[in-house]
Amino acid sequence: MTTGFSGKVALVTGGAAGIGRATALAFAAAGARVVVSDIDEKGGEVTVLAIKAAGGDAMFVACDVSDSEAVAALIRHTVDAYGRLDVAFNNAGIEIEHERLADGDLETFDRIMDINVKGVWLCMKHEIPEMLKHGGGAIVNTASVAGLGAAPKMSIYSASKHAVIGLTRSAAVEYAKKGIRVNAVCPAVIETDMFRRAAESDPRRAEMAVAMHPVGRLGQPEEIAAAVLYLCSEAAGFTTGIALPVDGGSTAI
Ligand code: NAD
Numbered sequence: 001m002t003t004g005f006s007g008k009v010a011l012v013t014g015g016a017a018g019i020g021r022a023t024a025l026a027f028a029a030a031g032a033r034v035v036v037s038d039i040d041e042k043g044g045e046v047t048v049l050a051i052k053a054a055g056g057d058a059m060f061v062a063c064d065v066s067d068s069e070a071v072a073a074l075i076r077h078t079v080d081a082y083g084r085l086d087v088a089f090n091n092a093g094i095e096i097e098h099e100r101l102a103d104g105d106l107e108t109f110d111r112i113m114d115i116n117v118k119g120v121w122l123c124m125k126h127e128i129p130e131m132l133k134h135g136g137g138a139i140v141n142t143a144s145v146a147g148l149g150a151a152p153k154m155s156i157y158s159a160s161k162h163a164v165i166g167l168t169r170s171a172a173v174e175y176a177k178k179g180i181r182v183n184a185v186c187p188a189v190i191e192t193d194m195f196r197r198a199a200e201s202d203p204r205r206a207e208m209a210v211a212m213h214p215v216g217r218l219g220q221p222e223e224i225a226a227a228v229l230y231l232c233s234e235a236a237g238f239t240t241g242i243a244l245p246v247d248g249g250s251t252a253i
Contacts, residue, residue, distance in 0.1 A: 004233050006031030009082040011074075013065050013123060014092030016043025018192030019142065021050075022221035023089050023228050028056030030229060032087065035078045037063045039092075065092045065119030075126040085130040087232045090123040091142040093160075095194055098201060101155045109156050116160035117167070124171055128180060136179020138232040141168050142224075143184040145247050161186075165243045172241030181240040183231045188212065188247035190219040213248030 010027040014020035016038035028034045028051040036051075036058055038044040044060040051058040059081055063074040078085055093116045097108050120141050131137030146154055147161030165184050172182040189195055189209040195218065199206040209218060227246045230236055245251045 004030045004229070005087070008032045008086040009035070009078065009084050010087040010089070010232075011035045011037065011078055011085060011127070012089045012091060013037045013063070013119070014142075015047050015060075016040035018194060019187065019190060019221045019224045020089070020091045021047045023091065023225040024058065025051060025054070025056075026222070026225040026229050027087070027089075027232075028058055029054065033082050034058040035061055035074075035082070037061045037065075037074055037092075039064050065090075065123060066114040068122055071119075071122040071126050075130055079130055084134050085127060086134070086137045088123065088127045088131075088137070088139045089142070089228055089232075090120045090127075090139065092119055093142055095154065095157050095198065097156050098153050098198070100153060104156060112156045112160050113163075116157070117163045120164050121167055124167065124182070128171070128175060131180050132175075132178060136175075136181075138236075139171070139180065139182045140228045140231050141182070141184045143168070143186045143243055145186050145188045145245055145251055147184070148186055148243065148245065148251060168243065169241045176240055181231075181236070183236075183240060184243040185224055185227050185231070186243050186245045186247065186251075187219060187224050188245070188250040190221055190224060192221055213250050214253065215248035217248065219246065219248055 010032040012024040015024045015036035024034050024036045036044050036047045048058045048060045061077045063070045143164040144161040146158040147165045151158035168184040
């Protein structure tokens with residue numbers, strides 16, 4: 001166990017599964033008190049139990065990140081329980097579209113934008129004032145390699161992740177002198193439920209997914225967690241406004 005985050009309070013959205021769960025566990029192992037948030041209460045409680053079983057401190061707060069009131073309440077709960085907010089990983093997101101742009105529907109567009117874009121914006125909107133009260137903090141938003149380039153049959157998702165990078169860069173510049181660093185991680189294909197659902201709907205995706213990474217395998221949630229912890233740590237004190245690919249070399253091709 002490292003102690004780089006001892007005394008810090010970390011918030012993780014989408015913490016009930018996949019990348020969020022792995023990152024919540026990593027923050028706790030590094031000494032942070034962790035607020036695990038998600039719409040999936042059962043999964044969120046599993047994450048909290050795993051943190052506690054490993055000797056860490058965590059609590060679950062249910063929140064739909066697309067709901068403004070719920071996000072405000074999440075930040076209030078965090079500060080009521082732990083007194084402050086130092087680090088936030090705005091990671092909750094969905095990927096539900098597998099069709100060409102002209103076949104897409106308005107409902108899907110709105111749902112993806114509500115969760116992936118409005119959700120990240122709402123979280124930062126409510127997190128930043130709390131961080132400013134204690135001299136600053138660090139935020140990491142989950143974008144994607146689909147936020148850095150084309151993603152065929154995922155144009156809405158791709159647009160949402162480009163938007164996450166836009167929010168990240170602008171917030172980073174706005175708050176750079178106030179002690180808040182804001183960065184994004186851009187995973188390629190990571191072996192989580194999100195990937196498993198997509199692979200089930202189109203079995204060729206699994207094969208194609210492995211082939212797109214020069215390292216010849218999918219990424220693991222813990223590999224994204226490691227990048228997030230680095231970006232939130234003092235070692236990354238001069239790093240803000242970046243969109244860091246964690247991608248097995250896929251954007252190098
Ligand atoms: P996952 O589906 O395993 O986990 C996502 C979590 O977000 C789930 O626990 C889900 O309940 C939660 N969630 C969904 N909608 C929510 C909402 N409205 N409010 C709060 N929580 C909500 O997926 P994952 O692979 O761990 O994905 C995490 C993030 O990483 C997402 O933003 C995703 O777009 C991004 N990402 C994933 C991959 C990948 O290959 N898995 C690649 C690039 C980016």
